[in-house]
Amino acid sequence: MTAPPAVDPSHDCVLCPRLSGHIAAWRTKEPDWHNGPVPTWLPPQGENAVRLLIVGLAPGARGANRTGRPFTGDASGEALFAGLDRHGLARGHRPGSAGEGVDLIGTAITNAVRCVPPENRPVAAEINACRAYLEPTLARFAKLQAVLTLGKIAHDACIRALGGRVSAHPFGHGAQTALNGLTIVSSYHCSRYNMNTGRLTEAMFDAVIADVAGMVQGR
Template identity: 55%
Template sequence: MQDPEASAEPDRDCPLCPRLVAFREDWRDKEPDWHNAPVAPFLPVGGSAAVRLLVVGLAPGLRGANRTGRPFTGDYAGTLLYETLTKFGFANGRFAARTDDGLELFETAIVNAVRCVPPENKPVPPEIHTCRQFLTGPMASFGNLRAIVTLGRIAHDSTLRVLGVKLKAAPFGHGVLHEVAGLRIVSSYHCSRYNTNTGVLTTEMFEDVFAKAAAILKG
């Protein structure tokens, strides 16, 4: 869902990160029917004003959001994320890894710290810094935001920097809850296939993070 009142989004042909531009153009040549562009936030029913929970990811997956144009759609990480959101009432359970599946979010928005797909899923510091302006805009538009779930250290640190918080004041750690800038932040290991296959992250560990977020919203 797109919100016309949201802050400025990067252009489809955003030129700001040369390495990401080159990678994007290469994949446009290889797969012209894919999205192959910056991926906009996925907003809930009701738009920005309805957002009480924000999920911040790392970057679009090559064959996931970079292909489909919707965060966490088209790869394994999305399956785990949307199943978990559904379990806690933040989604309607219609996730089928494609954008016409009828999936809707409730009180929850999803955005990536880096909007374009990076080579090997690894953005470099200048790209993370440059793209932070596009995380700042949406967060500023969420006037009813109460809680944030950060998926991985990069997403966590970028979120803190947007909020003007020193990293040492709220260090990353799976399942750790911090209160900063009037918000509650729960950090999680990223729900990537690598983390789940190696046992770094289990379904139970991931669900525990969103149980904490749900408890915050219930007050």
């Protein structure tokens, strides 16, 4: 009997030599950090409670690479968890905590690339290789209704993982598309750069989270 595909890479995954070498350097520098592929973060009720999956780009060097939880511990997490808390998709957010102490509600969070990349920039081969984990992650949640993709790379990775053509489901802030029974909602990434430059404002991001919360909460 064939084993089901792994939904999370092993802590010592070497699928992408550049990324595993980068993590090895972090393990030497900060041995007490997570320093490995970051698994999908589930709500306390488990995967059967998940109706929304949020997909980011990759772990932050001093954020998820340190904590082992997507978006936790960096500036992008501060914007994300504040919005999720406001709209009933998380609880326990404290301003400035960047996700420390948060519990998700009906929501799971993952990344298109599970390992921290040098300069926060994965290359195409790494994005493609990590689709081996994104595909089963998208399939694991029996009650999944919507996917929120943060940034074009995450969006395109999800479309391809679901067997779609990117040209038929283009990225756009606030755009929605349907694929394989799921609603895919895209947003600019809530990175510090995007927020500081005004490419993405708190109001813009909040509107997208409000929309997707309404979808999965039946409002």
